[in-house]
Amino acid sequence: MKLTRRRRQRLARSAGYVVFALVILAVVAAADWGTLSEAFFRLDVARSMFPEAITVALRNTVFYTLMAFAFGLALGLVLALMRLSSVLPYRWFATAYIELFRGLPALLVLFMVGYGVPLAFPDREIPGGVYGSVTLGLGITAAAYMAETIRAGIQAVPKGQLEAARTLGMSHTRAMISIILPQAFRIVIPPLTNEIILLTKDTSLVYVLGVTSTTIELTKFAGDALNTRVNPTPLVVAGLLYLVITLPLGQVVRYLERRAARER
Amino acid sequence: MSTIEISNLHKSFAKLDVLRGIDLSVGTGEVVCVIGPSGSGKSTLLRCVNLLEQPTSGTVRVGDVEVTDPDCDIDGVRRRIGMVFQQFNLFGHLTVRENVTIAQRRVLKRSRAEADRIALLNLERVGLADKAGSYPAQLSGGQQQRVAIARALAMDPQLMLFDEPTSALDPELVGEVLAVMRGLAAEGMTMLVVTHEMAFAREVASRVVFMDGGVVVEQGPPAEVFGNPREDRTKTFLHRVLEPTSVSESEIGAHLSE
Numbered sequence A: 001m002k003l004t005r006r007r008r009q010r011l012a013r014s015a016g017y018v019v020f021a022l023v024i025l026a027v028v029a030a031a032d033w034g035t036l037s038e039a040f041f042r043l044d045v046a047r048s049m050f051p052e053a054i055t056v057a058l059r060n061t062v063f064y065t066l067m068a069f070a071f072g073l074a075l076g077l078v079l080a081l082m083r084l085s086s087v088l089p090y091r092w093f094a095t096a097y098i099e100l101f102r103g104l105p106a107l108l109v110l111f112m113v114g115y116g117v118p119l120a121f122p123d124r125e126i127p128g129g130v131y132g133s134v135t136l137g138l139g140i141t142a143a144a145y146m147a148e149t150i151r152a153g154i155q156a157v158p159k160g161q162l163e164a165a166r167t168l169g170m171s172h173t174r175a176m177i178s179i180i181l182p183q184a185f186r187i188v189i190p191p192l193t194n195e196i197i198l199l200t201k202d203t204s205l206v207y208v209l210g211v212t213s214t215t216i217e218l219t220k221f222a223g224d225a226l227n228t229r230v231n232p233t234p235l236v237v238a239g240l241l242y243l244v245i246t247l248p249l250g251q252v253v254r255y256l257e258r259r260a261a262r263e264r
Numbered sequence B: 001m002s003t004i005e006i007s008n009l010h011k012s013f014a015k016l017d018v019l020r021g022i023d024l025s026v027g028t029g030e031v032v033c034v035i036g037p038s039g040s041g042k043s044t045l046l047r048c049v050n051l052l053e054q055p056t057s058g059t060v061r062v063g064d065v066e067v068t069d070p071d072c073d074i075d076g077v078r079r080r081i082g083m084v085f086q087q088f089n090l091f092g093h094l095t096v097r098e099n100v101t102i103a104q105r106r107v108l109k110r111s112r113a114e115a116d117r118i119a120l121l122n123l124e125r126v127g128l129a130d131k132a133g134s135y136p137a138q139l140s141g142g143q144q145q146r147v148a149i150a151r152a153l154a155m156d157p158q159l160m161l162f163d164e165p166t167s168a169l170d171p172e173l174v175g176e177v178l179a180v181m182r183g184l185a186a187e188g189m190t191m192l193v194v195t196h197e198m199a200f201a202r203e204v205a206s207r208v209v210f211m212d213g214g215v216v217v218e219q220g221p222p223a224e225v226f227g228n229p230r231e232d233r234t235k236t237f238l239h240r241v242l243e244p245t246s247v248s249e250s251e252i253g254a255h256l257s258e
Helices: A005-030 A033-040 A043-048 A052-083 A088-102 A106-120 A129-156 A159-167 A172-209 A218-229 A233-263 B042-049 B074-079 B096-106 B112-125 B141-153 B171-186 B198-204 B222-227 B232-242
Strands: B002-013 B016-027 B031-035 B057-062 B081-084 B159-163 B190-194 B207-212 B215-220
Touching: A033 A233, A043 A218, A043 A233, A052 A088, A052 A129, A052 A172, A052 A218, A052 A233, A088 A129, A106 A129, A106 A172, A129 A172, A159 A172, A159 B074, A159 B081, A172 A218, A172 A233, A172 B096, A218 A233, B002 B042, B002 B190, B016 B042, B016 B190, B016 B215, B031 B042, B031 B198, B042 B057, B042 B159, B042 B190, B074 B081, B081 B141, B096 B112, B096 B141, B112 B141, B141 B171, B171 B190, B171 B198, B198 B222, B198 B232, B207 B222, B207 B232, B215 B222, B215 B232
Parallel strands: B031 B190, B031 B207, B081 B159, B159 B190
Antiparallel strands: B002 B016, B002 B057, B207 B215
8 A cells, every 4th residue: 555645744743642652651550549549539538628718718818819910910000100101200110110110030029028118117017917918028019010011012002092192172081081001901801811820829838927827828827837737738729729710711812812913 | 363373494304404484374264284395394384383283483372372372381282283194193092982082081081971072073073973992003194194094083173183194095095085174164164275286276275385305495385286387396396296198208308318
């Protein structure tokens, strides 16, 4: 039988599938399933984590994320507008802020807010306790990223939109509020959703602030359970709970991107 | 009485002199069409009237306000000058109705009901009352441009500026926009129109202005400028625009048939 080009291609592809399946099978066969499930999938250990895993840990993770996101979004918007301002010092300030906090690790900023600032000003307190420190510590960094995203969104709105608004007698501020920003935010919703996903994961750094049993978040909660039960199952549980937050957000991004592509 | 009074207007971008001393007046109720080759400064001239471009020197008066005065309330002046763009520039996140009402409400402080009423009135004028709930992206280019005209009219302007309003349209959609503009002219609206539609200029304009190289080369009634142009540059331009298939090779320095 002569090998035509198509037949050769089909053969190569089938060979690929077979090798892939064999590798998977070999790994499955080689694995020690008893030990694995004993270590990572102990149902009694998993069960002992509930309901606190959800009512306290997951709740706090979501809460920290939302607080930091709200703070970062508000500050990011201000920075984006300063960055695009015609006032030179505003532009300088915004650029310096963005360059600085985009370049620092979130953990370092969190240490600074949680320990550095209280040490420097012992008789002052960041309002809101741990919640306030987390909002600032994570929000300061998030604002730097979001400022750049929002700036790009504002610049992606065609110049003619501002001209049309100004021509109708709107002031620059009014045109920004009614015409430019609503369209800019439509453009930046997908990247901002990605920012929420990143923030969700960054809340795992909060443990360095010394959280209590009421302010604990998922990663620290799982770490504590790991210590008391001497079994890694809690890490798997925490991982799954993170996915409960981040997977739907990922879907939202995909949906919004598809919709945006249709509208173009 | 003049609605627009432009005198000795200059505009430069970096080293490029786009306008080199323009004197032009537009009387109340006049329809003035500005024609001329690309890069002659027609659009820049129009954009200087409502200060979308800041003139380098010279004065522009609209009504009794000197627009070029640094202390002039430009937002107040723009309120009374409608402008229609080549690219329509409808607000994409708003429906047709909202496009026509937003400036009425935010700038003129009209009530919602009042703004809606006036919006519908003006959408009827351009024949699009049934599209009030649509978004711009759902409309054809010609429909979008008619909404843009309604949006400008809803502000009760004393004067309308048109910046090549049909240049971005498919050929079969040009007619509906020109029809709306012709109707507007017949109602007595003062209009300054930059256009490449010679038939429209010839039929509707009370005066045609031919610009080239940043100056007004000649102006007059359409019958004169089109029928009996005085300047050579005008003749060459009209010949190329009105009879594009009869432009000879020798005119442009080509030698294809040799």
